[in-house]
Amino acid sequence: MRIPQDLQYTKSHEWVKLYDEGTKAKVGITDFAQNQMGDIVFITLPEVGNSVTAEETLTDFESVKAVSDIYSPVSGDICAVNEELADAPELLNTDPYAAWIVELENIGDTVELLSADAYEAYCKEQEEA
């Protein structure tokens, strides 16, 4: 299971990359999340210009097993969405850390964000539970 060191993680299995001194962010789902969901066949892309609140639903995606929500790790405004995922949702399976879902600006609150090491420990705990 891949957990890149340069990203931060949520307990609901999203990754977030903060940049421009924390004013902007990209968000995606983790390797653990895509592995649990199985083959992803659809993702609803949110609209550019929408505001999102940390911890609330950002969007949802669908695999052959289930539909699941993706929660926003941060509050902010959506300034870009990864249109490529509309036609190729399988990118979330094959390269989840390249397949960003949204880009956010005007970042406000965040949920509790974990380092790569802390997230790895959390995933182990989840698997053993």
Add this chain to the structure above:
Amino acid sequence: MSMLIFERSSAGRRLSILPEKPVEIEQYIPSECLRRQDLDLPQLSENDISRHYTELAKRSHGVNDGFYPLGSCTMKYNPKLNEAMAVLPGFCDIHPLQPLASIQGCLQVMAEAQKYLAEITGMDAVTLQPGAGAHGEFTGLLLIKAYLHSQGQLARNKIIVPDSAHGTNPASATMAGFSVINVPSDEEGYVDLDLLQAAVGDDTAALMLTNPNTLGRFDKNILQITKIVHDAGGLCYYDGANLNAVVGLVRPGDMGFDVVHLNLHKTFSTPHGGGGPGSGPVGCKSFLAPFLPGRLAMEEEDGTYGWLLPEQSIGDVKAFYGNFLVAVKALSYILTLGADGLAAAASQSVLNANYLMKQLSASYDMACDGLCMHEFVMSLEKLKQQTGVSAMDVAKALLDYQMHPPTMYFPLIVHEALMVEPTETESKETLDQAAQAYLEIYRRACSDPESLHKAPQTTPVGRVDEVGAARNPRLKFGD
């Protein structure tokens, strides 16, 4: 592959020869509304059509073909007597707008079905209008909303749903304009009372709950659960999907619920899906009755039957009176079994599930310990880790044993879940055969996992590419 009906078509072949038009009706229709091309319909003889559908029927699997333990769906045998009742001309050859005096028998059936379903659920009034379970949920939530608004309680806009709920619960709540709060289950799969207490408040509209829950457990705290919600000013909605485990034994109304929907196509032995249609009657306590949809059949003082129009009705949720013939079949079932029979059926469904669970637990891990109700959930997580054989593989392999797989990957709180509901209408012999098949598949998973990845081998269609179908759907014939 067998041919599509369009591929069997031969130009000019007909089922029947229509007479010459007595008048040129085209002259009465505006020219821009007239069709200029013939409809592209298949052209076949009656014999061709009959063979086509018989061939398709042979390739499918229904309750009449074999074991069908699809969890949470209650695929019980549908007695032929129900069908005999539903084809009586007095029920079939009628029109929804014909004079009441000429359909008194139909109204009586509806009134009696309403009365018995109210008695069975412990409710005061029942509408037969909703067309299926989720439609019933939506209707029940609209009742709750109409009631809360009539009380000026506009801030109550949240529906609490446990994480073990059917996926339709949060979907129906959202459709009805509520927002959803998810409450995690405790370690045994029951509603966590502390988390529920923390979740309720001035914004609580209602709790939606299935009992027995989707893990097949009867929530022993049910009276406390409904009290917590009522004390906070919210209402309690009972999802009747799992009523078969307790019908005739306990009543949702006595558990503290205010609204309930039933699935006549589950508990009351009417056919499912395309062969149905479904029917999702909604029962409620008297304070919600003024808001019921449509019209209710009622007996007048002079012994005749007429319509009762609820005063503050939310309006129709379906045309006319719902799927009336399904209500005929359900009433036939209720009257055939009687109060004792319904309770005996529920008890037998629980016994059958426990009998099968006990045999399977020799190899398979169960999601929870102890006795189950009418269904049980297995977790194949460990098997998958050890052998690579998934719940999907086991489900597909069962097709080679001429039985329908159980429900897969539900409830979501159990990983690699298989949910088995044998129902009361299966014999001990069938359950023993099923147990042998499940246990043999488990042994094959350990000795020859590759053979299970390739299953099914004996069905007309082998392993289908579900991912390919979802990612690159081809929805049009002939492309």
